[in-house]
């Protein structure tokens with residue numbers, strides 16, 4: 001089965017998505033997600049200029065060889081642009097293989113390890129009481145796990161606080177929105193949020209929180225320790241992880257479970273964190289990490305060290321990634337949880353999908369491949385809109401991590 005053509009489809013049904021469609025001479029096509037929030041066109045160029053011309057004429061069944069060809073063959077390895085382009089090809093080829101064999105992707109990976117996939121939703125508010133109410137709405141909808149973010153008094157535009165209830169989207173402007181940050185104010189405030197959340201909602205719901213790379217390792221250790229009585233499911237991205245060794249200090253001071261990895265691209269970003277058991281959950285995703293072919297290696301390595309998966313699932317990961325992730329989650333033995341930020345109705349219409357949600361759990365569906373398609377005619381109604389992620393500065397103007 002030979003790859004006959006491939007094309008990139010860029011559309012913006014509420015937000016931007018980059019989708020790769022690979023067609024074969026057998027009349028079967030597959031699609032993969034290549035979206036990189038705020039840097040979409042870099043991946044488009046990478047695919048169109050450097051990847052697609054090399055795919056034509058290859059055997060679409062040779063997923064592993066094509067992966068190795070794109071990874072090793074580029075000479076320049078790793079990075080978000082390269083690995084998203086590889087992921088798009090990889091996921092499209094798994095989709096083709098599933099369709100050709102008439103079987104869902106999870107079956108190709110080794111079959112289902114669970115009946116349904118626990119997901120967590122995003123609750124946020126500009127005050128503690130708003131966040132408490134937002135968590136309550138998720139609990140009422142059947143969620144067993146909820147991420148709670150809150151506006152911090154004195155901090156302009158705190159991370160994670162959306163303008164609507166359901167569709168949080170941080171890439172909100174053609175040029176980056178400037179936000180301000182004070183870790184001191186945040187550290188003094190967040191324990192009060194979780195005091196109140198546990199007071200109102202008790203301990204039957206799993207609570208999660210995202211620090212979004214803002215703290216130093218010592219500050220992260222302090223936060224983790226102060227939240228121990230609240231028994232969080234996880235505390236995420238407490239400090240930047242370029243230096244994996246930084247997590248050792250945090251780990252030595254707190255037993256609050258730690259999650260990291262939504263911006264990682266290969267196993268090399270996570271190797272030390274995993275093998276020294278410095279984290280509990282690895283947040284790497286299908287789209288960010290070279291597709292199914294690489295992510296399953298990461299998951300198998302993590303399993304050796306008791307680290308579980310907790311894949312990134314924000315709205316900038318298209319329904320194509322969501323579909324592929326749910327098949328992966330169905331199979332992966334060391335599954336932890338899946339993030340689920342629902343897409344807008346416009347996005348759902350452009351990407352018809354077999355996956356479903358019911359009261360806090362998802363299933364990938366039984367369609368062959370990953371079960372997600374793209375309606376190209378509809379997509380054409382939503383042209384690309386340049387958007388960038390915000391930046392953050394400390395109160396004295398110093399650039400910080402958003």
Ligand SMILES: O=C(O)C(=O)C[C@H](O)[C@H](O)CO
Nearest residue numbers: 037170210262313314316339
């Ligand atoms: O979903 C999360 O945990 C995030 O941190 C979301 C990110 O801010 C988002 O994916 C950036 O594009």
Ligand SMILES: [Mg+2]
Nearest residue numbers: 210236237262
């Ligand atoms: Mg995050």
